[in-house]
Amino acid sequence: MKFVIDTISNSSLSRIGTLKxxxxxxxxSFETPILFMYSKGGCIPHLTHDVLQYVSKEYQAIxxxxxxxxxxxxxxxxxxxxxxxxxxxREYLVYCSVQDPAxxxxxxxxxxDKVSIWCKSGKEHVDSDRxxxxxxxxxxxxxxxxxxxxxxxxSTNKRIQKSIKRSLHMFHRCLERHKKSEALKNSAFxxxxxxxxxxxxxxxxxxxxxxxPIDGFVIDGLHDNSPGVEFFDFDKVKPIVTESxxxxxxxxxxxxxxxxxxxxxxxxxxxGIDAFDSSFxxxxxxxxxxxxxxxxxxxxxxADVNHKVPVTEDFVKEEHSYEINLGDSKYxxxxxxxxxxxxxxxxxxxxxxxxxxxxxxKELLARVLLMM
Amino acid sequence: xxxxxxxxxxxxxxxxLNFTILAECRKSNARTGIMKLPHFDxxxxxxxxxxxxxxxxxxxxxxxxxxxxxxxxxxxxxxGTRPGIxxxxxxxxxxxxxxxxxxxxTDSGGFQMVSLLKLADxxxxxxxxxxxxxxxSSDPGKECMLTPEHSIEIQNVIGADIIMxxxxxxxxxxxxxxxxxxxxxxxxxxDRCLKAHAHPERQNIFPIVQGGLDPNLxxxxxxxxAEREVNGYAIGGLSGGECKEDFWxxxxxxTKRKDEGxxxxxxxxxxxxxxxxxxxxxxDIVVCCALGVxxxxxxxxxxxxxxxxxxxxxxxxxxxxxxxxxxxMKCAHPSGEYPKWVLDSLSAxxxxxxxxxxxxx
Ligand SMILES: [Zn+2]
Numbered sequence: 034m035k036f037v038i039d040t041i042s043n044s045s046l047s048r049i050g051t052l053k054x055x056x057x058x059x060x061x062s063f064e065t066p067i068l069f070m071y072s073k074g075g076c077i078p079h080l081t082h083d084v085l086q087y088v089s090k091e092y093q094a095i096x097x098x099x100x101x102x103x104x105x106x107x108x109x110x111x112x113x114x115x116x117x118x119x120x121x122x123r124e125y126l127v128y129c130s131v132q133d134p135a136x137x138x139x140x141x142x143x144x145x146d147k148v149s150i151w152c153k154s155g156k157e158h159v160d161s162d163r164x165x166x167x168x169x170x171x172x173x174x175x176x177x178x179x180x181x182x183x184x185x186x187x188s189t190n191k192r193i194q195k196s197i198k199r200s201l202h203m204f205h206r207c208l209e210r211h212k213k214s215e216a217l218k219n220s221a222f223x224x225x226x227x228x229x230x231x232x233x234x235x236x237x238x239x240x241x242x243x244x245x246p247i248d249g250f251v252i253d254g255l256h257d258n259s260p261g262v263e264f265f266d267f268d269k270v271k272p273i274v275t276e277s278x279x280x281x282x283x284x285x286x287x288x289x290x291x292x293x294x295x296x297x298x299x300x301x302x303x304x305g306i307d308a309f310d311s312s313f314x315x316x317x318x319x320x321x322x323x324x325x326x327x328x329x330x331x332x333x334x335x336a337d338v339n340h341k342v343p344v345t346e347d348f349v350k351e352e353h354s355y356e357i358n359l360g361d362s363k364y365x366x367x368x369x370x371x372x373x374x375x376x377x378x379x380x381x382x383x384x385x386x387x388x389x390x391x392x393x394x395k396e397l398l399a400r401v402l403l404m405m
Numbered sequence: 406x407x408x409x410x411x412x413x414x415x416x417x418x419x420x421x422l423n424f425t426i427l428a429e430c431r432k433s434n435a436r437t438g439i440m441k442l443p444h445f446d447x448x449x450x451x452x453x454x455x456x457x458x459x460x461x462x463x464x465x466x467x468x469x470x471x472x473x474x475x476x477x478x479x480x481x482x483x484x485g486t487r488p489g490i491x492x493x494x495x496x497x498x499x500x501x502x503x504x505x506x507x508x509x510x511t512d513s514g515g516f517q518m519v520s521l522l523k524l525a526d527x528x529x530x531x532x533x534x535x536x537x538x539x540x541x542s543s544d545p546g547k548e549c550m551l552t553p554e555h556s557i558e559i560q561n562v563i564g565a566d567i568i569m570x571x572x573x574x575x576x577x578x579x580x581x582x583x584x585x586x587x588x589x590x591x592x593x594x595x596d597r598c599l600k601a602h603a604h605p606e607r608q609n610i611f612p613i614v615q616g617g618l619d620p621n622l623x624x625x626x627x628x629x630x631a632e633r634e635v636n637g638y639a640i641g642g643l644s645g646g647e648c649k650e651d652f653w654x655x656x657x658x659x660t661k662r663k664d665e666g667x668x669x670x671x672x673x674x675x676x677x678x679x680x681x682x683x684x685x686x687x688x689d690i691v692v693c694c695a696l697g698v699x700x701x702x703x704x705x706x707x708x709x710x711x712x713x714x715x716x717x718x719x720x721x722x723x724x725x726x727x728x729x730x731x732x733x734m735k736c737a738h739p740s741g742e743y744p745k746w747v748l749d750s751l752s753a754x755x756x757x758x759x760x761x762x763x764x765x766x
Contacts, residue, residue, distance in 0.1 A: 083468055365488065366495055382466070382504045386496060390459065390488040397463030 034221035046305035056219030069096035075120030115172030135312035161206035180225035182253035221248035239280035249286025422636035433754035434697030476508035482517035498564030509565035577645030584617035627672035644683030
């Protein structure tokens with residue numbers, strides 16, 4: 034993978050870049066800031082492969098979290114194909130992550146060299162070697178290093194220290210295996226940056242790994258992957274992100290996961306973050322609601338980089354004006370599309386009233402249309 | 406001159422259903438055709454998947470089109486309950502509400518009512534029931550009445566291309582005077598439905614042949630309905646656990662062209678489409694096609710069923726339908742031990758499974 038910065042804003046730290054030169058998909062490139070499409074068990078929730086083609090014919094990058102795919106390890110050890118083929122997403126870029134950005138996992142089960150992965154059948158303890166075995170079988174285009182990111186805004190200094198010690202240990206072991214791995218020689222390696230909400234620890238951690246041959250990093254350990262992340266106080270996150278980013282060379286891909294609210298995502302873009310995941314729209318779909326802001330990526334980025342339009346402030350002023358709860362009876366006779374003039378299939382063809390009816394009737398199509 | 410203008414103007418009125426038979430089987434009563442409906446041209450024999458509440462198992466209308474569904478079925482009772490007729494009316498009909506641009510068929514709502522609501526009571530007036538729903542239009546526990554007029558009024562609002570008369574439903578296995586009462590009442594209700602129909606130019610009421618398993622009552626019902634001015638017919642009351650022998654005989658009774666070796670006019674006229682309600686198993690569908698049925702519904706739409714219908718249509722066009730039936734039945738019963746009813750029903754329309762096979766080998 035190659036990551037090239039194309040433009041940096043004069044007014045903020047935001048930047049536009051290109052991810053390219055993927056060995057498995059040489060003809061494909063992605064513009065950043067990018068949203069990795071959240072998947073579960075190898076599928077985009079509610080969307081079959083067919084429906085995905087209706088959403089967009091463009092190639093997408095999908096995030097494949099380990100908890101819902103760890104069971105694929107066994108069948109894949111016996112085959113040469115990687116996880117992309119296995120889940121029928123051959124033409125999509127696959128990015129493997131240790132945890133699921135939309136599902137909080139019970140805390141307190143990690144050990145010095147093992148991370149607990151909560152899957153359907155219960156808890157699996159995964160150490161660096163087992164993790165790297167799995168990645169070698171999965172052959173993802175991009176993957177995270179193993180780490181203990183079980184810290185949040187309330188974590189004690191003691192817990193942060195533990196997370197740092199364990200994660201560094203795993204980082205070195207995983208990187209060592211990565212460098213020697215034949216199966217992963219074409220996969221991008223993403224470090225997990227720990228340190229909870231302690232700026233000093235973050236900076237020290239960053240210094241420790243910044244010189245290593247990594248392709249990018251995740252600012253991990255900010256939250257527990259719960260839907261509550263949406264309501265996080267950005268001011269607490271801001272110094273962590275600002276100071277961490279400074280320590281790395283510019284061409285490292287910067288990732289933040291979790292279902293942050295759209296305004297926080299925009300603010301993180303302003304701080305120079307390049308990649309996110311779609312767990313927020315997923316969370317919105319799960320509560321039977323829809324997002325109603327114009328979402329064309331190019332609009333947001335252009336505005337952000339070239340002339341700083343205060344889009345974000347509008348969002349903050351009217352909190353949640355961009356989300357409508359379609360299960361509400363006030364939409365029963367609302368024959369407008371979810372978003373006027375939106376060109377997506379759902380808005381072009383269906384009304385709020387119809388989705389309201391589908392939600393109340395508990396029809397599967399409701400969530401398909403919302404997720405689109 | 407005036408008369409002529411009048412005539413041509415009349416000729417211009419587009420019928421709400423135009424059925425053209427493209428090919429017929431040389432041996433059996435099977436036929437394939439095109440049923441032109443206001444929203445779409447449907448290739449028959451056709452199988453109509455059920456989208457109970459205005460959607461199909463999470464499948465987008467676009468996908469349904471890609472799967473080549475030409476007509477789907479909506480349940481009046483469910484739609485009337487949720488989202489409610491008011492909402493559908495304001496949306497401009499079910500086609501618009503669910504964004505389905507092809508053909509639709511709705512049932513009368515009566516069958517669902519009788520089968521879902523234990524308290525449903527049938528009188529000459531209509532189906533009386535206790536509303537189980539707590540919505541704005543009716544209090545729970547309130548006594549309501551679905552009359553033939555009301556059923557058509559609702560179906561007129563929903564706006565399906567084909568709508569069903571309200572019929573007096575009795576359990577398939579019922580015998581005695583109740584069946585006779587239901588048979589006659591169904592015809593009386595048909596007339597009330599036809600009278601109440603507000604959009605004959607864009608919606609077709611199909612009468613439902615009743616008569617239980619009594620051949621005399623079945624014939625009577627079919628004859629009475631055949632006299633009405635309608636564009637197609639349904640054969641009802643045949644998916645309630647009757648034996649297969651009775652089932653095929655009741656269908657055959659309505660469609661047969663030969664009786665004891667003599668050519669006869671089928672009770673349900675050949676030029677109009679025939680729909681057997683509630684029949685969805687592959688073997689049953691193949692047999693019914695051989696008997697001359699054109700439409701089926703099924704709660705479990707599958708690609709396999711769609712392929713089956715396509716093969717049936719193509720084999721009739723290629724005049725290889727008898728051979729297709731032989732091959733199909735061989736696959737369905739690899740041991741070669743065919744159920745008696747399959748052998749009997751097919752030989753009633755000149756397809757002799759064992760003989761044809763022997764001839765073929
Ligand atoms: Zn839209």
